[in-house]
Amino acid sequence: MEFNVEMKYVLDTMWLLVTGMLVMWMAAGFAMLESGLTQAKNTVTILTKNITVYAFACIMYWVIGYNLMYGEGNAVFGLGLGMSGITNSDHSVLSDFFFQVVFVATAASIVSGAVAERMKYWSFVVFTLVLTALIYPIQGHWTWGGTALGGLLSGFTDFAGSTIVHSVGGWAALAGVLLLGARKGKYPEGGGVRPIPGSNLPLATLGTFVLWLGWFGFNGGSQLALGSKGDVDAVALVIVNTNMAASAGAVAAVIMTQLLYRRIDLSMVLNGALSGLVAITAGPNYSSVGVAGLIGAIGGVLVVFAVPMFDKLKIDDPVGALSVHLMNGIWGTLAVGIFNPEVSFFTLLVGVVVIGVFVFATSFVTWFVIKKAMGLRVSEQEELEGLDRHEFGMEAYPEFRPGFEVG
Amino acid sequence: MKKIEAIIKPHVLDKVRTVLNQAGVEGMTIYEVRGYGRQKGRSELYRGAEYTVDYLPKLKLETVVPDELEDKVIEVIAEAADSGKIGDGKIFTYEVGKAMRIRTRETGSAAI
Numbered sequence: 001m002e003f004n005v006e007m008k009y010v011l012d013t014m015w016l017l018v019t020g021m022l023v024m025w026m027a028a029g030f031a032m033l034e035s036g037l038t039q040a041k042n043t044v045t046i047l048t049k050n051i052t053v054y055a056f057a058c059i060m061y062w063v064i065g066y067n068l069m070y071g072e073g074n075a076v077f078g079l080g081l082g083m084s085g086i087t088n089s090d091h092s093v094l095s096d097f098f099f100q101v102v103f104v105a106t107a108a109s110i111v112s113g114a115v116a117e118r119m120k121y122w123s124f125v126v127f128t129l130v131l132t133a134l135i136y137p138i139q140g141h142w143t144w145g146g147t148a149l150g151g152l153l154s155g156f157t158d159f160a161g162s163t164i165v166h167s168v169g170g171w172a173a174l175a176g177v178l179l180l181g182a183r184k185g186k187y188p189e190g191g192g193v194r195p196i197p198g199s200n201l202p203l204a205t206l207g208t209f210v211l212w213l214g215w216f217g218f219n220g221g222s223q224l225a226l227g228s229k230g231d232v233d234a235v236a237l238v239i240v241n242t243n244m245a246a247s248a249g250a251v252a253a254v255i256m257t258q259l260l261y262r263r264i265d266l267s268m269v270l271n272g273a274l275s276g277l278v279a280i281t282a283g284p285n286y287s288s289v290g291v292a293g294l295i296g297a298i299g300g301v302l303v304v305f306a307v308p309m310f311d312k313l314k315i316d317d318p319v320g321a322l323s324v325h326l327m328n329g330i331w332g333t334l335a336v337g338i339f340n341p342e343v344s345f346f347t348l349l350v351g352v353v354v355i356g357v358f359v360f361a362t363s364f365v366t367w368f369v370i371k372k373a374m375g376l377r378v379s380e381q382e383e384l385e386g387l388d389r390h391e392f393g394m395e396a397y398p399e400f401r402p403g404f405e406v407g
Numbered sequence: 408m409k410k411i412e413a414i415i416k417p418h419v420l421d422k423v424r425t426v427l428n429q430a431g432v433e434g435m436t437i438y439e440v441r442g443y444g445r446q447k448g449r450s451e452l453y454r455g456a457e458y459t460v461d462y463l464p465k466l467k468l469e470t471v472v473p474d475e476l477e478d479k480v481i482e483v484i485a486e487a488a489d490s491g492k493i494g495d496g497k498i499f500t501y502e503v504g505k506a507m508r509i510r511t512r513e514t515g516s517a518a519i
Contacts, residue, residue, distance in 0.1 A: 185421075381492075384418040393451040 008227030022217025029210030036204025041386025043396035110169025162282035162332035170326025182316030245296025249276020252300025
C-alpha cells in the first residue's frame with residue numbers, strides 16, 4: 001500500500017495529540033479514585049493535590065524535564081531548556097511534547113494517593129517539582145531518550161511505561177511513605193490492621209473507569225504512529241490487549257477476594273482492573289489477546305496479595321498505589337521477558353533494578369531533605385480533624401450552611 | 408433507667424466506644440451533628456469572600472443504661488473524650504420513661 005508522506009505526518013501527529021488528551025483525562029480518573037478511597041475530611045486536600053500535580057508537572061517538564069529526557073547531551077541526561085534544540089521529522093515536536101508531558105503527570109500523581117491523609121500539601125508539591133523536573137526525565141533519557149545509559153540498559157524495552165512511568169511513581173511513593181509513616185491508628189499498638197474505609201465508592205469506581213478509558217490513549221498512543229497499515233494494526237492490537245488485561249485483572253480480583261475472603265471486595269476489583277492495565281503497559285503490542293489476559297489476570301492476583309502484604313509491613317498506602325503501580329509495574333515489565341521470545345528477561349531485570357535503585361535513592365534523598373527543611377507530616381491534631389480544615393480552610397461536603405452567614 | 412447523651416469530637420468515638428463496652432454498656436446510637444459552645448467557630452475564605460464557620464462537626468452519642476451505671480458511664484466517657492482542648496464536648500443525662508426491646512417485647516431494665 002502506498003502512502004503519502006505528509007499524510008503519515010498528519011496522522012501520526014493527530015494520534016499523539018488525541019491519545020495525549022486521553023492520558024490527560026486519566027488525571028481526572030486519579031482524582032476521583034483517590035478522593036473516593038480516602039476520608040471526606042481530606043477530600044479537598046487530595047483533589048487540590050491532583051489538579052496541581054498535573055499543572056506543576058506540565059510546567060516543570062516544559063521548563064527542563066523534556067530537554068533532560070530527549071535533548072542532546074550525554075548518556076545520563078540531555079541539555080537545554082524549554083524544548084530548545086529538539087526536533088522531529090516524523091511528527092510535530094509539540095505533539096511529541098504533549099504526549100510525553102501527560103505521562104509525567106501520570107507518574108507524579110501516583111505518589112499523591114500513597115501519601116494521602118497525612119502529608120503537608122506543600123511538602124508534596126516540592127517533591128513533585130523535583131520528580132517531574134529531574135528524576136523522571138533523567139531515567140527516561142536512558143530508555144525512551146535512547147542512550148541506554150551507555151550500554152547498561154541496551155535491549156531494555158518498555159512499550160508504554162510499566163517501569164518508566166508506573167514503577168517510577170511507585171518507587172517515589174514508597175520512599176515517601178517510608179519517611180512519612182502510617183496514618184494514626186492504622187496499625188494499633190496491639191497489632192493488626194484497622195481499616196480506614198474510603199468515603200465514596202461511586203467516585204472510586206468512576207475514577208477506575210475513567211482511567212481504563214484513558215489507558216487506551218496511554219498504550220494506544222505509545223505506538224507513536226498511526227500513519228501506516230502496520231501502525232494502525234499494532235494500535236488495534238494494543239487497545240484490545242489493554243482492554244483484555246484490565247478485564248482479566250478485574251475478574252481475577254473478583255475470584256481471589258471471593259475465595260480468600262468469601263466476599264468480593266469492590267475496592268480490590270477496582271485495584272485489580274488497574275493492576276491489569278499497569279501490567280500490560282510494558283508490552284501490549286506483541287502478545288496475543290489471550291496472553292494479554294493472562295498477564296492482566298496475574299496482575300489482579302498479585303494486587304490482592306500485595307495490599308495486605310504492605311499492611312503487614314506497616315507500610316500504609318490508602319489507595320493501593322504501591323500494590324497497583326509498583327508491584328505490577330515490575331511484573332508487567334518482567335512479563336515481557338517471559339512471554340516475548342525476542343526480549344531477554346535478564347535485560348529487563350537489569351533495567352528494573354537500575355531504574356528502581358536510581359528512582360528510590362533520589363526520591364528518598366529528596367523526601368529526606370524536604371522532611372528536614374519543612375517537615376512532611378501534618379500535626380496529629382490536623383490529621384485527626386482532617387487536613388481540609390487546616391491546610392485549606394475548606395470542606396468538600398459542607399452541610400448546614402445557613403443562609404445568614406456573616407460575610 | 409437513664410439516657411446518657413454525649414456530644415464529642417468525632418475522632419474520639421472509637422476510644423469512647425471501647426471504654427463504654429468495658430463498663431458494661433452494650434448498645435448506643437451515634438448521630439453526626441454540627442454545633443458550637445464556647446469554642447467559637449473560625450473565619451474562612453471562599454472564593455475571595457470571608458465567612459464564619461460557626462458549626463463544627465461533632466458526634467452525638469446516646470445510650471440508655473440502668474440507673475446504677477449512670478455515674479460510671481459519665482465518668483468513663485469524659486475520661487476518654489478529654490483531649491484537654493476546647494471543644495471536647497458535653498454530657499447530659501435524662502430520665503427514661505418506658506423501654507421495650509421490639510423483638511422479644513421485654514420491658515424495663517430487661518430491654519436495655
